[in-house]
Amino acid sequence: MGVEVVVExxxxxxxxxxxxxxxxxxxxPGExxxxxxxxxxxxxxxxxxxxxxxxxxxGKITINGTDLVRCSEHKLYEIRKLFGVLFQDGALFGSMNLFDNVAFPLREHTRKTEAEVRRIVLEKMEMVGLVGAEKKLPGEISGGMRKRAGLARALVLDPEIILCDEPDSGLDPVRTAYLSQLLIDLNSQIDATILIVTHNITVARTVPDNLGMLFRRELVMFGPREVLLTSDEPVVEQFLNGRRIGPIGMSEEKDQATMAAELAHRDAGHSDGSPDEDVRGVVPQLEPTPGLPPRGAVRRRKDRVMSIIHTLSPDARQGIIASLTPDEQRHYRVLAGAHQGATAHPTPSPWPRQGGVL
Ligand SMILES: Nc1ncnc2c1ncn2[C@@H]1O[C@H](COP(=O)(O)OP(=O)(O)OP(=O)(O)O)[C@@H](O)[C@H]1O
Known part of the structure; x- marks a missing residue:
């Protein structure tokens, strides 16, 4: 299972x-x-x-009890092995074919035999749908394939934490949808903790368990997806709707005069090109492709979110409760449409036992 990352x-x-x-x-962990x-x-x-x-x-970044900000170089080197990173452009070596690119971390950081390297590389290339492309050079393939090759390389050391920097940049909406599904499928298979940086509103609305937003040199919010998707915080609302009107300007923050002028233009009937409809609200989250195991994080997250539900806004609560099955609603003693949160004493779990652990 992926590990927890605590930033303070x-x-x-x-x-x-x-x-x-x-x-x-x-x-x-694993979300x-x-x-x-x-x-x-x-x-x-x-x-x-x-x-x-x-x-x-x-500040501190704590992983497995170690503070990355202050630990020794040796400890940092050890902790880094837990990470797989997909950089914005895939960061592939242009002169190496995809097989050698994906094999690179294994040859650099492990003493595995070439037969083992081959087995692992082919397994990861299959996971990202790149079987048959092993001999291609990065310059011969599309941007989407380069992203997938970068992802395969991020997976070869069996990471517990995967960081993806704009995995959708440069991809068309269909390829972005495939990549979103791939990330959820990977999460169901390896249960790694995943953090994705993106500007893509559809990815933000459908992929994650948790959403956060940085603006004005601060973390505006971070929490369960339902909290941001129903938020009326102006920055979050503007961003998720892709609107020009709001506090975010061309080069970050807008001044009051510009905001007032834009609102006056809008009130006078001038369209700023944004869609009229407000996309605020919780939409269904992507699920793993049928046939893959259920995501382990889903069950853990439900317990976690239900334990803090009384601290969330009514809209976020309603979004969370609506996503529960009738059995789960009974387990947490909540009713769809009820806003008042969950009991501290849930009834026995509706989920099947697995490996003796609920
Ligand atoms: N090594 C560095 N030295 C100095 N400044 C840096 C360095 N790396 C980043 N910056 C500055 O930090 C700021 C934030 O950059 P960053 O690339 O993290 O933004 P971002 O939110 O990822 O942007 P984008 O969405 O456009 O990719 C920028 O002003 C950038 O110039």
């Missing part, structure tokens, strides 16, 4: 420029989380900090 009070600057400050969040944010808000810097490639000035 993290602050990162380059010289006098603070990128973000006091970021606190927990990536629950899929998405980090949103306008361009330049430091999402990539956040991913690089999590994997120890950049060093924040303040």
């Amino acid at each position: 009070g993290l602050t990162k600057s380059f010289g006098k420029q603070t990128i973000w400050r006091d970021v606190t969040l927990t990536l629950p 899929v989380s998405v980090m949103l944010g306008p361009s330049g808000t430091g999402k990539s810097v956040f991913l690089k900090s999590l994997v120890g490639l950049l060093k924040p000035e303040r």
Whole structure:
């Protein structure tokens, strides 16, 4: 199972420029989380900090009891082995074919025989749907295939945490939908903790268990998907609707005068090109392809979210309760349409026992 990543009070600057400050969040083990944010808000810097490639000035990143910000180089090297990272462009070596690219971490970091390397590489290439493309060079394949090859390479060391930096950038909507399904299918197969950075609203609405957003050098929100998808926080609403009107401007924050002028234009009937309908609301989350195992995180997440449901907004509560099956609603003693949250004393679990553990 993937591991928990606990981030507390993290602050990162380059010289006098603070990128973000006091970021606190927990990536629950095995769950899929998405980090949103306008361009330049430091999402990539956040991913690089999590994997120890950049060093924040303040705060902690705790994984398996080790603080990555302050640990020794040796310990950092060990912790990094838990990560698989898919960089924005796939970061493949242009002169190596896909097989050698995917095999690279195994040949660099393990003493596996070539026969073992071959078995693992072919297994991961099959997982991402690239069987038969082993001999191709990165320059000979499409952007979507390069992403999948980058993902196969991120998987070869059996990571417990997978970080994906804009896995959808440069992909058409159909390829993006395939990649979203692939990430959920991978999660069902290996139960790794996954963090995805994206600008894609459809990915944000349908893929993750948790959503977060960086803006104005801060983490605006981070929590169960239902919280952000029903939020009336102006920045979150503007971003999820892809609207021009709102606090986010062309180069980050808008001033009050610009906001007032835009609202006046809108009230005078000028369209800003955004769709009229508001996409606020909880939509069904992607499920693994039929035939694959159920995602282990789903059950754990339900217990986790139901234990904090009384702290969430009525709309978020309703979204969560509506996603429960009738058996689960009975288990947590909640009714669809009820807003008042769950009992602290659930009835026996409706889920089948697996391996003796509920
Ligand atoms: N190594 C570095 N040295 C100095 N500044 C940096 C460094 N890396 C990133 N930055 C700055 O940090 C800020 C955030 O960059 P980052 O790439 O994390 O943004 P982002 O949210 O991922 O943007 P996008 O969505 O456009 O990819 C930018 O202003 C960038 O110039």
